[in-house]
Amino acid sequence: MFLVDADNPGFRIVRKVPTLDLGWPGGHAEVEFVDCEVNDDAVLGAVGEGFEYAQVRLGPARLTHCMRWLGAARRAMEYAVRYASARESFGKTLSEHQGVQFMVADSEIEMHAARLMIWHAAYLLDQGDSNPRHLSARHETSMAKVFVAETVNRVIDRAVQICGAHGISEDWPLALLYREHRAFRIYDGPSEVHRMSVGRRVFRRAVAAS
Numbered sequence: 001m002f003l004v005d006a007d008n009p010g011f012r013i014v015r016k017v018p019t020l021d022l023g024w025p026g027g028h029a030e031v032e033f034v035d036c037e038v039n040d041d042a043v044l045g046a047v048g049e050g051f052e053y054a055q056v057r058l059g060p061a062r063l064t065h066c067m068r069w070l071g072a073a074r075r076a077m078e079y080a081v082r083y084a085s086a087r088e089s090f091g092k093t094l095s096e097h098q099g100v101q102f103m104v105a106d107s108e109i110e111m112h113a114a115r116l117m118i119w120h121a122a123y124l125l126d127q128g129d130s131n132p133r134h135l136s137a138r139h140e141t142s143m144a145k146v147f148v149a150e151t152v153n154r155v156i157d158r159a160v161q162i163c164g165a166h167g168i169s170e171d172w173p174l175a176l177l178y179r180e181h182r183a184f185r186i187y188d189g190p191s192e193v194h195r196m197s198v199g200r201r202v203f204r205r206a207v208a209a210s
């Protein structure tokens with residue numbers, strides 16, 4: 001694993017890729033490396049260990065995504081609750097309609113479960129050397145990543161629905177949150193690939209235990 005200076009002649013930014021999400025500083029770039037050479041002092045850690053470092057970093061990186069995005073879901077919920085408490089429709093506030101209560105309840109329940117999954121995976125990572133699985137807590141961070149990514153998308157989607165036209169307009173941040181968080185189910189591993197890994201581990205453990 002090594003660092004490449006942006007002015008290295010072997011490195012080129014081909015283009016900035018236009019994406020659904022717009023909020024990442026600098027955006028997402030397509031880059032090209034051709035005969036790219038770096039000095040020894042550009043190497044991070046030990047030579048030949050880069051893949052291992054990348055793997056170890058994945059667990060904490062996924063969790064920090066989860067924490068940040070769960071905060072965004074909470075913000076969306078706050079808008080939905082505030083709007084539903086004030087807006088009257090068919091003779092009562094939206095918050096008094098059971099259909100809206102159910103949506104808010106589902107979001108509250110799922111966010112609570114998501115938070116506990118993040119805490120548990122973070123706890124495992126924090127165990128350090130006393131827990132042989134601490135290095136990545138791969139199983140738990142994978143499960144948390146899938147659950148939190150899907151929860152965040154559902155919670156923001158419900159908030160947009162509850163807020164009606166305000167959810168769609170750019171006057172409020174809900175449209176932005178909706179747009180910015182769709183990619184979460186894809187990057188750092190799509191939900192399907194995490195499910196595949198989780199499922200495989202379950203079967204491997206069953207075979208090992210038999």
Ligand SMILES: Cc1cc2nc3c(=O)[nH]c(=O)nc-3n(C[C@H](O)[C@H](O)[C@H](O)COP(=O)(O)OP(=O)(O)OC[C@H]3O[C@@H](n4cnc5c(N)ncnc54)[C@H](O)[C@@H]3O)c2cc1C
Pocket residue numbers: 019021028183186187188189190192193196
């Ligand atoms: C905005 C954005 C930022 C990104 N930033 C980074 C970054 O900083 N670093 C980085 O390394 N990567 C980054 N990525 C890449 C991202 O991790 C990959 O796009 C992602 O892992 C999916 O790989 P892919 O695009 O090659 O899709 P493919 O591998 O072609 O998969 C496409 C779809 O097929 C399905 N699929 C794939 N495999 C399976 C399977 N085994 N079983 C069932 N279904 C499957 C899934 O639904 C998946 O979404 C970013 C992507 C986006 C969109």
